[in-house]
Amino acid sequence: MEVIIQPDAHSASVLAARHIAAILRRQPTATLGLATGSSPLALYAELIRLHREEGLSFQHVTTFNLDEYLGLPPSHSSSYHTFMWQNLFRHINVNPARVFIPSGKVEASDLDKYCARYEEEIRKAGGIDLQVLGIGGNGHIGFNEPGSSLSSRTRIKTLAPQTMEDNRRHFDANDPVPLHVITMGIGTILEAGEICLLGFGEKKAQAVAAAVEGPLSSYVPASALQLHQKAVVYLDEAAASHLHHSEYYHWVHRNKPDEH
Numbered sequence: 672m673e674v675i676i677q678p679d680a681h682s683a684s685v686l687a688a689r690h691i692a693a694i695l696r697r698q699p700t701a702t703l704g705l706a707t708g709s710s711p712l713a714l715y716a717e718l719i720r721l722h723r724e725e726g727l728s729f730q731h732v733t734t735f736n737l738d739e740y741l742g743l744p745p746s747h748s749s750s751y752h753t754f755m756w757q758n759l760f761r762h763i764n765v766n767p768a769r770v771f772i773p774s775g776k777v778e779a780s781d782l783d784k785y786c787a788r789y790e791e792e793i794r795k796a797g798g799i800d801l802q803v804l805g806i807g808g809n810g811h812i813g814f815n816e817p818g819s820s821l822s823s824r825t826r827i828k829t830l831a832p833q834t835m836e837d838n839r840r841h842f843d844a845n846d847p848v849p850l851h852v853i854t855m856g857i858g859t860i861l862e863a864g865e866i867c868l869l870g871f872g873e874k875k876a877q878a879v880a881a882a883v884e885g886p887l888s889s890y891v892p893a894s895a896l897q898l899h900q901k902a903v904v905y906l907d908e909a910a911a912s913h914l915h916h917s918e919y920y921h922w923v924h925r926n927k928p929d930e931h
């Protein structure tokens with residue numbers, strides 16, 4: 672795992688956006704795995720800026736989102752469909768036919784088939800070239816809560832009480848946070864060619880330290896990234912504050928060999 676620590680979320684997100692832009696310029700038909708939540712907001716803002724000001728094109732890009740709340744129609748104000756269109760898709764030239772987000776309105780009896788089809792679509796697109804991830808306060812990635820199988824695939828999950836509490840702020844006061852979700856599995860995520868995890872703020876410090884420096888454990892789903900050959904973790908100082916080896920990560924970052 673490569674750990675990049677920047678003074679703030681904005682500068683870390685700009686670095687991550689530059690990396691994604693380099694991939695898209697090299698490979699305009701790349702497939703991106705995308706995440707929701709507050710963590711990728713600055714990254715998306717920078718991608719939008721690169722599109723508007725520097726001509727970065729998403730015309731031939733395919734995107735797959737990690738997850739969605741079950742029970743929410745795409746038009747719901749707290750759905751991840753709404754989040755993605757508001758915060759990224761409507762500001763760039765992505766082809767709506769190449770945007771994949773799990774549906775929140777799948778009948779229970781169709782779920783297994785639906786999830787298998789989502790995996791099939793990823794395969795048909797040639798796999799995910801780069802997957803963007805946030806990290807939950809309890810170490811989850813996507814909605815793979817603690818205890819998720821490290822080889823899990825897209826499926827239904829029950830949210831942990833802490834996640835429901837953490838995500839309550841994204842819902843109207845009288846709107847309940849859904850209990851069930853569809854999420855790509857940890858096995859699905861690990862098949863991406865590259866992974867870019869964003870972690871910002873003191874609230875993430877413990878989960879980040881457990882994921883990066885703790886033992887590999889299904890109780891810290893993000894620790895599964897230790898198995899990945901190209902996982903980069905972008906942090907601000909606050910999220911890095913519980914790491915024991917920050918100096919070393921800075922050293923490696925300063926002395927990185929030139930890319931070839």
Ligand code: GLP
Pocket residue numbers: 706707708709710711737738804805806807808811812813814834838
């Ligand atoms: C949700 C999403 C995750 C995200 C997490 C952290 O649970 N399903 O993909 O990483 O929230 O959210 P935030 O970035 O808002 O802290």
